[in-house]
Amino acid sequence: MEGEVRAGLKGFQWLQRMVIGLFVVALLAAIVLPIYTDEIGWRLQERAAYDGVDKLFTELCGPNTLASPPFWMMPARYYSAVFNSLFDSPIYVRLSGILYALVWTAMVLALVRRAGRDGPERIALTTIAIGFLSIGTMPLLLVMSRPEQPIMLAWTAALLLVLGRTGSGAETTTASAWRRSLAILVLSLLAMSYHVKGVATAPLFLVCLLLVAKGRQAVVPRLVSGVMLVAGAIWAGHYWVDRFLCPDDAAAREAFEKSAGAAIVAADSSAQILPLLTKALGNLSLFLYPGTVAPRASPMADWLPAEQITRADSFTFFLVVVALWSIAMIVTVWCLLRAMRRAWRERRLDDRFLLAGALLAMFLGWSAIGFTGVYEATFTVPMLTLGVVLALSTHDGGPNFARGLTWAAAGIGLAGFVSMALLTAIYGAPLTASTRTPGYVPGQHFSITPFGFDAIRRDTLAVARQCGIVDPVAKQRLLLDDLTYFPLMHSRLPEHRGALLPPYVAAHDPVEYLRSIRSDGIVSWCAALPPAMQARAKRQGKMCCLAPSDF
Numbered sequence: 001m002e003g004e005v006r007a008g009l010k011g012f013q014w015l016q017r018m019v020i021g022l023f024v025v026a027l028l029a030a031i032v033l034p035i036y037t038d039e040i041g042w043r044l045q046e047r048a049a050y051d052g053v054d055k056l057f058t059e060l061c062g063p064n065t066l067a068s069p070p071f072w073m074m075p076a077r078y079y080s081a082v083f084n085s086l087f088d089s090p091i092y093v094r095l096s097g098i099l100y101a102l103v104w105t106a107m108v109l110a111l112v113r114r115a116g117r118d119g120p121e122r123i124a125l126t127t128i129a130i131g132f133l134s135i136g137t138m139p140l141l142l143v144m145s146r147p148e149q150p151i152m153l154a155w156t157a158a159l160l161l162v163l164g165r166t167g168s169g170a171e172t173t174t175a176s177a178w179r180r181s182l183a184i185l186v187l188s189l190l191a192m193s194y195h196v197k198g199v200a201t202a203p204l205f206l207v208c209l210l211l212v213a214k215g216r217q218a219v220v221p222r223l224v225s226g227v228m229l230v231a232g233a234i235w236a237g238h239y240w241v242d243r244f245l246c247p248d249d250a251a252a253r254e255a256f257e258k259s260a261g262a263a264i265v266a267a268d269s270s271a272q273i274l275p276l277l278t279k280a281l282g283n284l285s286l287f288l289y290p291g292t293v294a295p296r297a298s299p300m301a302d303w304l305p306a307e308q309i310t311r312a313d314s315f316t317f318f319l320v321v322v323a324l325w326s327i328a329m330i331v332t333v334w335c336l337l338r339a340m341r342r343a344w345r346e347r348r349l350d351d352r353f354l355l356a357g358a359l360l361a362m363f364l365g366w367s368a369i370g371f372t373g374v375y376e377a378t379f380t381v382p383m384l385t386l387g388v389v390l391a392l393s394t395h396d397g398g399p400n401f402a403r404g405l406t407w408a409a410a411g412i413g414l415a416g417f418v419s420m421a422l423l424t425a426i427y428g429a430p431l432t433a434s435t436r437t438p439g440y441v442p443g444q445h446f447s448i449t450p451f452g453f454d455a456i457r458r459d460t461l462a463v464a465r466q467c468g469i470v471d472p473v474a475k476q477r478l479l480l481d482d483l484t485y486f487p488l489m490h491s492r493l494p495e496h497r498g499a500l501l502p503p504y505v506a507a508h509d510p511v512e513y514l515r516s517i518r519s520d521g522i523v524s525w526c527a528a529l530p531p532a533m534q535a536r537a538k539r540q541g542k543m544c545c546l547a548p549s550d551f
Contacts, residue, residue, distance in 0.1 A: 012120075012406060016127045019413040020109070023130050026139035026420050027101045032431045034447035035090050036303045037498055038375070039097070039145045040482040044489075044496050046194075048074065049081035051492055054243070057499030059517060060508060062248030066493075069193070070235055076150070076193035088486045089457075091450040097145035100153060104142070104382075105130075107156045111386065114163040115352055115393040121402065124409035125389050131409070132328070132385045134416030135321055136293030137304065137423065141378045147195035148378040154191040155201050158184050158208040159386070162351055171215025180212045181225040188229050196240035197379055200366060202233040207358040211351045280368040288367050289380040290325045294318040295426055300374045302444040305430040317422075324415060325384075331408075332360070332391040339394040352390045359387030439483060439542060440525055445503070448482050456543070460487040460523060463540035467521045467547035475520040479510075484523045484543070497524055511551045522546040 041057060046069075048054050053066040054077075069077065083096070108129055116122030133142070161183060172180065188205035191198035209226050294317040295309045309317075339353040363383040366376070395401050434441045438452030460483065469475050469488070476492040479500065488494065495517075500510045514522070526534055526544040537544035 012123050012127070012410060015410060015413050016123050016130075019127055019130050019134065019416055022417060022420055023134050023139065024102065024105065026134065026423070027098055027105070027143055029424075030098060030101075030140050030143040031094055031450070032435050033094065033140050033143065034303075034431070034434055034441045034444055034449055035093050035482065036144060036301070037446040037482050039093050040090075040448075040485055041496055041498060042147060042195075043080065043084060044480075044485060044494060046077060046080060047493075049077040050490070053493075055493060056243065057496035058513070059493075059495070060249045060499065060513065061244075061246035064242050064245060064247065067239065067243050070232075070239060072189050072232065073193040073236075073239075076190060084486075084489065088489065089450075089453050090448060090482075090486065091453065093145045094143065094450045097143040097149065100145075100149040101142040104149070104153055104156060105133075107153070107160060108133075108386070111156065111160055111163060112389060114160070115390055117393070120406065121393070124402075124405045125393060127409040127413040128328075128392070129385055129389045131412035131414075131416035132324075132388075133382070135324070135419045136317065137295060137374075138293045138377065138381060139420065139423070140304070140427075141293065141375060142382075144375055144378060146375055146378065147197065148375065150194050151191045151198045151201060151379070152382055154187040154198070155204055155208075156382075156386070158187050158205055158212075159355060162208050162211045162355065172213040172218045174217040174221070177213035177215075177218035177221040181209060181218070181221040184209045184212055185225040185229055185232075189232050192232060192236040196237070196244075197366075199233050199237045199240060200369075201362065202229065204355075204358045204362055205229060207354055211354060280370070283368045283370045284364060285367045286329060286364070287322050287325065288372070289363075289377045290384065291318050291322055292372075292374050292377045293381065294321050295423070301446045303374065303447060304427060305434075305443060308426050308430060320415075324412065327408075328388050328412075332356075332388045335391045335395045338396060339391075342396065350394050352394050356387045356390035356394070359383045359390065363387060440528065445528075446498075453483075453486075455541070456483050457487045459541035459543040460484045463538055463543045463545040464488065464521075464523050466538040466540065467523070467545040467550075469521055469523065469545070477514075477517050477519040479514060479519060479522040479524065481524045481528050483525050488523060491520075495519065497522075497528060501528065502530060515548070515551055519548065521548060 045056055046054050048069050053068050055067070056065050059065040087096070109126060112126045112129055113122055116125050133139070161180060184205055188198075188202060191201050191205070206226060206229060209222055209229065213222060295304075295314055297309055297311045297314050298306050336353065336356065339350055343349045343353065360383075363380050366380055366383075392405065395405070397404075434444070435449050435451045438449060438456050441447045441449055464470075464472070464484075464487075469478070469491075472478075472488045472491040475488075477495055478488055478491045479495045479497055480488055481497045485494065485496075495514075498504060500513065522529070522533070522537075523543070523545045526537065526539060526542055529537065529544055533546060534544060536550045537546050538550075539545075
């Protein structure tokens with residue numbers, strides 16, 4: 001009997017290694033994933049280290065478009081400026097995304113190791129975590145180089161700090177309490193520096209701050225750090241929301257305020273807030289974000305090739321994803337209820353219970369906001385996954401539950417394995433083919449290939465010189481696209497064509513707008529320009545340029 005148990009455990013270890021190994025291979029293989037416009041665009045929007053201010057794609061929103069970030073956000077801006085200056089090519093956008101995804105995967109493995117009680121449980125929880133993260137397009141979403149990545153790294157590091165002390169028993173010394181509390185504070189400020197989503201993680205950081213140090217010696221460090229964290233969240237919340245209110249662009253403002261959260265912030269009175277709160281509660285959904293990882297026949301903004309899967313097969317995939325998460329959530333609720341009862345009986349709360357509750361509350365709360373972009377899954381599914389894993393680690397169901405957990409892990413691991421194989425079959429060939437031709441990917445008008453950029457850079461600089469743009473540093477408000485941003489990123493306050501030219505419908509005439517801000521020109525992929533602009537443009541290869549005299 002003991003030999004059978006040992007053999008079974010060894011078999012599950014092999015399954016765990018295979019799932020982790022294939023997941024890592026999937027992250028590495030995502031090098032062929034075209035770079036979606038937001039991956040370049042958010043770099044353009046956080047340029048305070050270059051320009052002294054952050055901005056949006058254009059200045060059409062009005063006076064709040066150019067915003068000086070709080071002083072404590074500047075380290076993140078300087079890091080981005082240094083990284084983008086040293087690695088000024090789209091290939092490094094994708095490589096950095098893969099690197100951060102691999103680092104986060106290592107952090108997840110460390111977190112599960114700290115949460116699990118013994119070897120078999122750690123194997124099961126690890127397989128569940130990586131299995132869920134392997135389902136659907138999640139491996140591709142995890143490598144997208146957007147603000148979700150540093151935010152995710154920050155809150156996962158905070159969880160590791162908390163679980164690193166679990167079970168120590170002894171009270172924290174004063175020096176250690178200050179170090180650990182300030183570390184949580186710094187991580188929270190880092191997360192809030194990158195995106196408004198970082199502000200949404202403030203409650204999780206507060207829970208981590210509560211748990212990261214124990215005893216009387218830790219009261220003052222936690223209290224001081226907590227006050228600073230709340231103040232930082234309020235400051236950051238005003239900064240981020242004010243940037244997106246768009247007083248001078250009704251269309252952009254209306255699009256932004258479709259989000260319940262943004263509309264609540266922009267509301268002027270309690271009479272406006274009450275129906276918006278009702279709307280937010282109506283938005284609550286367990287499956288909105290997990291379901292978005294199912295491959296679609298028509299992916300959002302064609303971030304993946306379209307029509308690679310039928311709508312019927314896509315819906316079947318969605319149903320399987322929902323079924324797996326439904327089972328996981330039912331068991332999670334059962335574990336949390338038992339942990340709550342145990343805490344009441346023992347007058348002691350398990351750190352893992354509190355962390356799981358905070359993660360799941362954040363996941364559910366973000367669904368109330370109403371943002372539906374596919375990359376919202378990058379922000380929420382990791383929260384849900386680790387919330388489920390931490391909840392499962394609190395179980396006290398005995399040997400029967402442990403056996404069930406092991407078999408459930410095997411099922412989810414195999415589901416992740418099959419999903420990654422299907423993802424390769426669906427998207428492998430078209431994604432690989434997209435790497436062969438530099439520039440924008442045919443059929444994916446908002447995506448560029450990370451390969452073959454040297455020729456693009458050469459033609460960009462050559463055509464820019466034809467328009468008098470010899471030294472980009474001396475130019476301002478150039479209208480750029482995802483291909484021309486890196487060669488010309490040292491110009492001042494560049495504009496992004498994504499918020500001015502078709503298919504986006506701007507409220508202002510693009511040419512008149514560029515004249516009004518005294519733009520020094522347009523440098524873009526020719527096919528991305530309207531026909532009238534193409535007709536007046538100077539050309540070099542597939543790159544085009546218009547000087548102000550050509551407007």
